[in-house]
Amino acid sequence: MELEQGNTLIHQITSNIQQLNQNVQNLNVIVEKIGGPDDTDTTKNSMSTLVQNSNFLSKSTSSLIKKLVPLSSDNRQIRVQSERLMNEYMAVLNRLQAAQRKAAFKEKAQIKTVSVEDEILSSQGTYKVEDDQSRMQLQQQHRVNLNEIKERQQALSQLESDIGDVNQIFKDLAMIVHDQGEMVDSIEANVEHASIYVEQGHQHVSQALAIYCAGTEQVDKHDCLSDQEYNSSEEDSDEELCCGYCDCYERLRHCSKCQQVCYNGD
Known part of the structure; x- marks a missing residue:
């Protein structure tokens, strides 16, 4: 009975990991488009859908692993498969996290680029424009810039939330390993290392938000890091x-x- 249940869980987990791997591959392709000519609304929607689906799969996979691990105690075959799947799962989570961190970096870069462009636009001053048509064009471009900054800030906030979700998954996996002391030490080491990796990613996105807040007045104060928090993250930047x-x-x-x-x- 346990063997049959274990094999069913192994099949489901394997399928989820395969789908996660495919999602990460697709996500990496989309991330490369951020800031380029193909960075359209369709691209943004595709990335959002991929990330949401990946988070759902990750949480589902963690639940399945929680059910599988106890079955490995008295069955060597299940135990070997459980250890293999745990390592494969954390490997794909690390790749997912790397894609999210890269997306955060590129979104931050675009926020800075658009902010500088809008600052130059504002410095020209609409009062210096003689004809109404040119003045309206400048005002329209200013609105476009502000909307883009707002959208990218929202994307950064979502990435920060996604990083937090994955971080919680790693903590859950670490607890599973702690409760199952007989599992191989390499898994525990992998979980610990991956947790550090996610924390660094979380800090990176928070730092990006701080830079954005410092560069524009279009964000509510509660969305920004304090100066003390920002300076602290800057001092630790060499530890990325x-x-x-x-x-x-x-x-x-x-x-x-x-x-x-x-x-x-x-």
């Missing part, structure tokens, strides 16, 4: 993890493995 293009998680501004400059690098 690798850029996320590989799985080395080096605490370097320049990753020696993937040869990519970290997000917060010079």
